[in-house]
Amino acid sequence: MSITDTDRQIIEALQGGLPLVPAPFAQVAKGLGMNEATLIDRIAALKASGVIRRIAAAPNHYKLGMVANGMTVWDVDDARISAFGARIGALPFVTHCYERPRALPDWPYNLFAMVHGATRDEVFEKRAQIAAILGDTCRSSDILYSTRILKKTGLRLKERT
CATH class of the missing domain: 3.30.70.920 (Lrp/AsnC effector binding domain/regulation of amino acid metabolism (RAM) domain)
Structure with missing residues (x-):
């Protein structure tokens, strides 16, 4: 399956993690020149197609005391x-x-x-x-x-x- 240039830009913007701000998807969308709803719709389509599996927190368990x-x-x-x-x-x-x-x-x-x-x-x-x-x-x-x-x-x- 191939992805569009816009899909690739979205993946590249998200692969390093979401910004720690009150509205992270709005900030990512703004950086990509689109609105938040469009970004969320594109992410949902990428998930539905299996291109991405999830967007989730990846805590550092060592820093949480789980050593x-x-x-x-x-x-x-x-x-x-x-x-x-x-x-x-x-x-x-x-x-x-x-x-x-x-x-x-x-x-x-x-x-x-x-x-x-x-x-x-x-x-x-x-x-x-x-x-x-x-x-x-x-x-x-x-x-x-x-x-x-x-x-x-x-x-x-x-x-x-």
Whole structure:
């Protein structure tokens, strides 16, 4: 699917984040030479077509005091992973949850759930709640703790040459 020059300008204007002002879409629209309603309509069309998925806040969890961040990894029965993934992903302390293929024999895990906490003990307690939900369907698990943020941005369009 191709996008128009105006769509590209909108994406480029939004990809770095919205301005922290009372009417951010109005400010972006003004910078693009259009009115706010037109901008919002174009964004809605881009979302409906699947060109963009969402506009959302991406907080820095380290600055919010959530410094013990662990990707919990689980070896779950393949026949039940979709149902369990939906349940785990709906937990209020899980920021993202997804299925990945195993890399046997070294990596048996197929369910991943990111958990944030102020301490490793807090993350471990949340991991225990996930383990209780998975029960006997989970054969093994681990926690991979973050040591730093590697990337905190979405996709960026390249500048045209």
